[in-house]
Amino acid sequence: MLACLPVGAAIKAAPPRLHRYFPPCFTWTETRLSMSVALRAQLLLFLISLSSRMGLTRYIEDSEAADGIYSLLSFAQKRESEDFIFRRPLRCLDMLATEGYFTFMASRPQLACAAFVIAEPNEVISLELSDVNIDCSAGDFIKIFDGWVLKGEKFPSSHDHPLAPHERYTDYCSSMAPGLSSRSSQNVAMIFFRIHSPDSGFTLAVKKMHNPMPCNIMSQSPEGSFTMVIPHQRMNCSFSVIYPVEIRLTELSLGEAKSNEIRPVRQMFSGCSGSGDYVELLGGNGVDTSKMIPVADLCFSPSGLAQMKIGCDNSVVRLVSSGNYINRVSFQYRLLDQNELPKTRENSLEDFCRME
Numbered sequence: 001m002l003a004c005l006p007v008g009a010a011i012k013a014a015p016p017r018l019h020r021y022f023p024p025c026f027t028w029t030e031t032r033l034s035m036s037v038a039l040r041a042q043l044l045l046f047l048i049s050l051s052s053r054m055g056l057t058r059y060i061e062d063s064e065a066a067d068g069i070y071s072l073l074s075f076a077q078k079r080e081s082e083d084f085i086f087r088r089p090l091r092c093l094d095m096l097a098t099e100g101y102f103t104f105m106a107s108r109p110q111l112a113c114a115a116f117v118i119a120e121p122n123e124v125i126s127l128e129l130s131d132v133n134i135d136c137s138a139g140d141f142i143k144i145f146d147g148w149v150l151k152g153e154k155f156p157s158s159h160d161h162p163l164a165p166h167e168r169y170t171d172y173c174s175s176m177a178p179g180l181s182s183r184s185s186q187n188v189a190m191i192f193f194r195i196h197s198p199d200s201g202f203t204l205a206v207k208k209m210h211n212p213m214p215c216n217i218m219s220q221s222p223e224g225s226f227t228m229v230i231p232h233q234r235m236n237c238s239f240s241v242i243y244p245v246e247i248r249l250t251e252l253s254l255g256e257a258k259s260n261e262i263r264p265v266r267q268m269f270s271g272c273s274g275s276g277d278y279v280e281l282l283g284g285n286g287v288d289t290s291k292m293i294p295v296a297d298l299c300f301s302p303s304g305l306a307q308m309k310i311g312c313d314n315s316v317v318r319l320v321s322s323g324n325y326i327n328r329v330s331f332q333y334r335l336l337d338q339n340e341l342p343k344t345r346e347n348s349l350e351d352f353c354r355m356e
Contacts (some may be wrong), residue, residue: 021181079141089103094116100206101199104195106197113194117206118220122267123209125187125188125208127182134173138196140196142171142192143173144170144273145185147190154288156185185212186211187211215228224332230326232325236318238289242313243313243335244336248331251328252306254277255275277321279297280294280320281317283311295310
């Protein structure tokens with residue numbers, strides 16, 4: 001996972017013994033999942049590296065492999081809840097799924113650090129820095145990002161996020177305030193930091209708040225259900241599942257006019273983008289929806305349940321709204337069984353990422 005961090009120096013910072021386990025293209029065989037899983041492996045191997053430091057390697061070896069990152073995230077939540085750890089050290093590479101106070105104190109130069117923060121789909125994240133002791137003039141920095149960055153790709157994509165790319169970064173060294181706070185637009189956020197001097201550090205407060213209108217969600221679970229609603233707003237919302245899954249649309253309501261003078265377009269297009277209000281299913285091995293493969297799109301309400309199997313590392317339901325109507329889509333998703341996964345012949349996206 002270290003080699004997949006967005007920080008350029010992360011690869012150099014990784015322990016040499018990890019490099020032989022994580023080549024650029026590798027195959028990870030599991031009990032239920034046997035496929036090249038670049039995106040999911042990035043987060044999974046990241047947690048494995050952390051767990052090995054915490055003495056949790058045996059847990060990873062004995063756990064059901066199909067649980068993947070969801071199993072590890074659940075275990076992290078359970079561990080912190082059982083130990084009542086609302087305050088704990090922050091590691092140079094970390095995953096945070098609970099509220100609390102996390103303190104980082106450098107024992108040596110740490111030049112490529114990142115912490116991924118994730119909440120429930122209907123929550124947003126508040127991050128606040130305090131007790132900051134770094135030297136910005138010496139090259140130290142702390143930056144908060146509204147979303148996630150993996151291998152140079154951003155989630156949500158620049159096409160779906162309400163802020164411009166440069167506005168999504170909050171830089172401590174550019175702020176004159178003694179502390180720094182930031183609130184995410186969705187259920188994921190992250191923090192980058194670099195510290196040169198020992199005994200320098202900071203405390204990060206993580207709080208979660210209810211989001212009455214969730215948009216752009218990263219799912220912690222490989223199965224579940226969700227409803228996205230966009231009421232009279234020109235915007236796009238996506239729901240991302242970092243697993244190969246089957247998606248079943250259970251409800252689709254597009255083009256509910258806000259006045260009697262506006263009539264919804266209910267034509268079938270060869271591509272629905274011309275309608276302005278549609279749902280598309282995407283598959284790919286990254287997190288940027290603009291770089292993913294369009295699997296299907298719908299700009300009308302199907303008479304029956306629409307379903308699609310997406311054998312990719314990342315499966316996405318994306319709702320596009322013109323702002324003229326109230327658009328709504330409900331769906332269920334489940335992890336594909338081993339016999340449903342695509343059989344890869346070559347190390348290419350076309351062969352690896354198959355849809356049915």
